[in-house]
Amino acid sequence: MESAGEALLRLGGWATAADLIAVTSRKTVARALDRGEVARLARGVYVLPGYSADMLTALAYDGVLSHVSAAAAWNLPLLATPPKPHIMLPPKRRPRPGPPAVLHWAPTSADERRARTTSLPRTVLDCARVLPYSEGLAVADAALAGGTLGAEELLTAATSLRGPGCPKAHRVAASATALSGSFLESMLRALLITEEIDGFEPQVLVTAGAFRARVDLGHRHAQIALEADGFEFHGSRRDFAADCRRYDELVAAGWLVLRITYEQVLGDPGWVVATIRRAMTRPRSTTGR
Structure with missing residues (x-):
């Protein structure tokens, strides 16, 4: 036995x-x-x-992790950890008693029930439905960057959506990219899209002679680089020196470098937008490309 x-x-x-x-x-x-x-x-x-506390809650309700809780299970970045797990239950099922949770009702596939987590495309789109655009885009960018979800697959899944939040999900699917290098970079790009500041592309390669560097968001014509700077400590003097050299090389190549932080994107987006707009009015250099 x-x-x-x-x-x-x-x-x-x-x-x-x-x-x-x-x-x-x-x-x-x-x-x-x-x-x-x-x-x-x-x-x-x-x-x-x-089992994780979220998964235990899903099992207690005989449901599956969904929305931001499923995003956490898929190791996708979130701005904040949800205080209660999100659980998807079959339509019309009366919930059994269980731990505190945010309950949703919708059909789930056999694979989702087996894994106790909504599929990756569905998770991304469900997050896009309920999160602010910037956070939803950051989740979608990270999912595409992971390589297990393609842009076309996400767009196809978005076209079949019905119900509340569909316009938000369609917008996220249409603007998501696998090129984003970080959560903050995606948040900053979402701000540019929302404010209709065009021309910035993720991970632009800047070259000037032997110098080559990728910038988080680059405007090729205006030669402006936006660097999304998280709160990090350089691990060594060599790392700090390399970062300074990269910055100096970009400036010498004719690029204006704006270093944007979490605090600025989240706490003072108006200042960020105004600063970028002012920077775009400066005369363009012909040194680098």
Whole structure:
């Protein structure tokens, strides 16, 4: 007879008491519970130890992680951790008692129910529905950059959407790119799109003689580089020197470099927009390209 832990693993990591006892025995389950080999999630529901709190909540409701909770499960960046997990339940199902959660009702696929998490395209689009545009775009950019989701696949999934938040999801899908280098870069690009500041492209290559460098967001014609600077500490004097040299080379090549921080994008976006607009009125250099 297999152990309770082996049975749970074969059953997908969780099972009702009736199902687990049917393939083992009451004594086997009781011993496994005493030894910590299995855990009781709720009355009549057993799981293998080691699940995240969000996943345990999904199991408690017999649902799947969705929206920002699914994004976290897919290792996609979020501006803030959701205070309660988001759980998707089948339509019209009355929720069973469980831990605090944000509940949604919609059909899920067999693969989603097996993984207990909404698919990557669906997760991205669900986040786009409920998050501000800038945060939704950052999630979508990161998903595309990961290489397991293609831009065409995301656009196709967006066209089939129905219900609240569809225009927001369509907008995110249309503007997402795999080229974004960071969450902050995506947030900054979203600000440019919202303010209709055109011409900036992600990860532009600047060359001047032997010098080559990529900038986070570059305007080729205006020769303006926007560098999205997170709060980081240079690991060594060599790293700091290399960053200074890169900055100096860009300036010498005729590029104006604006270093934009999280605090500025989130706390003072009006200043960011005004500064970029002023920078775009300066005379253009012909030194670099």
